[in-house]
Amino acid sequence: MPLGTKKGMTLLPIPAPTYMPEYRTSAKIALETALSSAPAYRTWRRYDRGPSADIFERYQAMPVLTKADLREHQPAGFVPEGRDLASALARGEVELVKTSGSTSDAVTNVWCQGWWDASESSSWKLHAATAAARLGDHREAILSSPRCVGFASDVGYLSMEQRTLWHYLFLNEKADPAEWSATLCDRMIEELGRFEPAVIEANPSFLSVLCRHAIKRERQVFQPAVVTLTYENPSLIHLRHIRSVFHCPVIGSYGATESGYVFMQCEAGRLHQNVEQCHVDFQPLAPRHGGPMLGRILVTTFHNPWRSLIRFDMGDLVRLAAEPCPCGRHQGLTLVGIEGRIANATLSSAGRLVTQREADAAIAEVDGIDQYELVQTGAATLSLRYASDTGDPAAIEIELRASLQRCYGSSVKIIPGHVQALSPVRGVKYRLTRAEFEIDVHDLLAGSP
Ligand SMILES: [Zn+2]
Structure with a gap:
């Protein structure tokens, strides 16, 4: 049965995605692990149609996990039983990380770096340029709010060394682009030239401010292999500024601290699901609000030993592609685009x-x-x-x-x-x-x- 349909409802013209057998296995393990051993899902067991039912029907019978649920059970309720969180924290195998969203209160997540790295790495297969760039320990420059990632400084400036961690350079320590001076913008451009990153990962609003500076002052900017845009849904205005400075592929990447990397834009401009790492349920909106191709998404993560996340409402609306993508990738959901947060509607x-x-x-x-x-x-x-x-x-x-x-x-x-x-x-x-x-x-x- 295609996603977005239920028994007794009219079939909606949503293209049925294709999935490999190993995908179904990962989806089954994720759901059964959560139901059998993560305390937060104890009350969900009564909805399960059982192991003989189709795995996607089992998913559709489940409730939706909200931010409020994350707060209520954080963080231990999502750790499968039999795993000792306190010891893993003491060993440094996992950390506790707070998400700091713009629309709701912070949530504490168990952070497993190995799972995150695997999620990022499999997302790179979804665009020809990232697949070809042999990424892994590449140099990467990051431009986002230092309150999200990197090193913040409200008083003085930090040196390039103070903003470098492993193979990452965090370009800015000042959280408000409205207060970036021309000198600070020039410093970022100069550091890109010295650091020569293979990838620039940026919040598009922030990168757009730097690009406007470069355009106005006619500065040459180092060209990486790719620019990936994440943290926010880019405006067409941001893309215009960014594309007039960067002539490499500019790729949209969609995910969250809770979910890892969920979708990535391919060379044809569509977004493909990161099928090695997550399952996505699509729930269409009513036709009067733009459905059935427009809908919300619920994400289930695979392979995270320290955190079961099932049908998490990402709070975003997406638009499905009606036709197969010309790039040839066909597994999982294919999107025309991310339409933005429900909170921003x-x-x-x-x-x-x-x-x-x-x-x-x-x-x-x-x-x-x-x-x-x-x-x-x-x-x-x-x-x-x-x-x-x-x-x-x-x-x-x-x-x-x-x-x-x-x-x-x-x-x-x-x-x-x-x-x-x-x-x-x-x-x-x-x-x-x-x-x-x-x-x-x-x-x-x-x-x-
Ligand atoms: Zn494609």
């Missing part, structure tokens, strides 16, 4: 879901906007703060109103505000779009009243 004046990707496309049509933050303050009111290096605010705002009204409805009131620069939420991540009222995903899903 907004609604049209008619009450239809507008994803971050859809709002972003409308804003990116307007010439001259370099950064923005769209907040839906009421059912028919949008406030948009934006930064522009070169544009004329009067011309921008005329175009902006027209473009956003095409997307949200002609009765929607647009309140623009020109600012010098925008800062990430709590110095961690930018939120490009959001509503000030709650949008419950259960109201968007297919089958909702």
